[in-house]
Structures are given as structure tokens and as C-alpha cells.
Amino acid sequence: xxxTGIYYFSIEGLAYPVRLEAEHITNFSLHxxxxxxxxxxxxxxxxxxxxxxxxxxxELKQIxxxxxxxxxxxxxxxPEPFSFQxxxxxxxxxxxxxxxxxxxxxxxxxxxEVHGGPHAMYGHTYFHEFQMLASEGYAIVYINPHGSHxxxxxxxxxxxxxxxxxxxxxxxxxxxxxxxxxDFLDETRLGVTGGSYGGFMTxxxxxxxxxxxxxxxQRSIS
Numbered sequence: 342x343x344x345t346g347i348y349y350f351s352i353e354g355l356a357y358p359v360r361l362e363a364e365h366i367t368n369f370s371l372h373x374x375x376x377x378x379x380x381x382x383x384x385x386x387x388x389x390x391x392x393x394x395x396x397x398x399x400e401l402k403q404i405x406x407x408x409x410x411x412x413x414x415x416x417x418x419x420p421e422p423f424s425f426q427x428x429x430x431x432x433x434x435x436x437x438x439x440x441x442x443x444x445x446x447x448x449x450x451x452x453x454e455v456h457g458g459p460h461a462m463y464g465h466t467y468f469h470e471f472q473m474l475a476s477e478g479y480a481i482v483y484i485n486p487h488g489s490h491x492x493x494x495x496x497x498x499x500x501x502x503x504x505x506x507x508x509x510x511x512x513x514x515x516x517x518x519x520x521x522x523x524d525f526l527d528e529t530r531l532g533v534t535g536g537s538y539g540g541f542m543t544x545x546x547x548x549x550x551x552x553x554x555x556x557x558x559q560r561s562i563s
Contacts, residue, residue, distance in 0.1 A: 423519070484512060
């Protein structure tokens with residue numbers, strides 16, 4: 342579901358989460374006495390900071406405040422999670438970001454962002470690119486379509502040897518989902534972009550539909 346956490350594994354192969362929340366943990370270090378962890382953590386509304394975690398407790402103690410001034414001076418758009426049922430019958434999970442500043446009665450353009458991989462995933466993390474676009478008045482939709490990690494191996498394997506099929510349907514359904522859910526979106530001003538596999542999908546999309554007025558293909562795999 343887009344979370345990255347810390348797990349404990351026994352020699353026998355048993356595993357359980359030490360911490361698994363709606364966040365993005367990028368690294369950690371275990372204290373020599375094995376009572377505490379130092380971890381680097383991002384959230385959808387905060388860039389990376391260091392935190393201390395006592396094992397067995399849920400509260401984190403923030404150690405660094407490198408982005409404190411930045412967050413005070415900027416309006417950050419908080420992603421809203423959503424899900425829908427794919428044409429395959431699977432649940433597909435994603436997020437929607439509103440423009441940072443909005444005016445009553447005004448319509449806003451929407452950008453579809455497609456991640457690379459495809460065996461990767463979007464998560465509960467801070468996306469600098471998305472925040473920049475939101476500050477410029479764009480809404481953003483991004484999902485984990487079939488082929489993504491985080492939803493089981495069968496979900497990931499669904500696109501092997503078959504890019505541009507059910508995954509294309511997923512991202513287009515996501516666009517329709519948010520257009521139906523938010524009346525401030527302008528369906529005549531749609532953009533699409535992505536890198537690597539996301540670049541492939543951008544290329545594929547503009548070969549399948551004329552709905553998007555702008556497309557930026559980045560480091561495409563095709």
C-alpha cells in the first residue's frame with residue numbers, strides 16, 4: 342500500500358514489522374545495545390529528517406530539523422489517497438494532489454505522473470517534483486498500476502511481456518476517477534509525464550489517445 346518500513350527477521354525465516362506506517366523510511370541504524378534505532382524518514386508533507394525510535398514504542402523523537410524553515414515558508418500540498426477497481430477486478434491504489442493555492446470557482450489542469458520500473462512503486466513520501474507542480478497551479482494524480490511492487494507478486498507479474506495493456510487501463514481509469522471526483526479539474530487541460538517505464542507509458546498513451554494536450558517523456562526505456 343505504498344509504505345516502506347522496518348522488519349525483524351529471525352534465522353528461521355519468520356518476519357514481523359518493527360515499524361510500518363504511512364511513511365517512507367530510507368535507512369536506519371541499530372544502536373549497539375539494540376534498544377533504539379536511528380532512522381531517516383520522509384512523509385508526504387516533509388522532506389527527509391533523522392528520528393530516534395525506541396524499540397517497542399510507536400512515538401518517534403525528531404533529531405534534525407533541516408527543513409523547518411522551508412516548510413514554514415511554503416504551502417505544501419498533502420496527497421489524498423484513493424483506490425478503484427481495475428478492469429481485472431483488482432484494487433488499484435493511488436494519490437491525488439490539489440494545487441497548493443486554489444481560488445473559488447477556478448478550474449485547474451491535471452497532470453498524470455507515471456513511475457518507473459514498472460516493478461517499483463509510489464509511496465507515502467515527499468515528491469519535490471510534484472510539490473513544484475502543485476505550487477505552479479497544477480493538480481497531480483499518481484497511482485501504482487499493475488506491475489508495481491507493494492501489492493503482491495501476482496499484481497507485479499501481471500504486465501510481464503505485456504506493457505501497455507492492463508497498466509494503461511489503470512492509469513486512464515485513475516484520470517477518470519479524479520475528474521469525476523473533483524469538479525475544479527479542467528478535463529480539457531490534461532498532461533502526462535513519467536521517467537523510464539513512465540517514459541514508455543507516456544509514449545504509449547499519446548499513441549492511444551488524444552486526451553492529453555501536453556506530454557513529457559523522461560529517460561524513456563523505448
